[in-house]
Amino acid sequence: MKNLRYIREQNGLSQIQLQMKTGIDQAMLSRYESGERTPSVEKLLILSRYFGTSVDYLLDLTDEPTPYPPKKAES
Known part of the structure; x- marks a missing residue:
């Protein structure tokens, strides 16, 4: 997860500062960044919301950091 x-x-x-802001353990952030571990959906959502980006960007599936538009409410 180089992105x-x-x-x-x-x-x-720093990873410590991100831990304090998101509650995700620094050791886990290190493992995510090195590719040793893949974050759970819950952790991906926390990170994508914090940074205002898409989960696809965090998972290195796209180079576009802009998040998708929000889902329209069903009427």
Whole structure:
């Protein structure tokens, strides 16, 4: 998940600072960034909402950090 590391560094955050802001353990953030572990859906949502990006971007499936538009309410 090199995009996670990139976006974290672009925001001037250390892994410890990101842990304090998201509640995700620093050791787990390190494992996500190194590719040792894949975050759960819950953790991906926390990170994507915090950074204002898509889960696909965090998972390195796209180079486009812009999130998808929100789902329209069903009437």
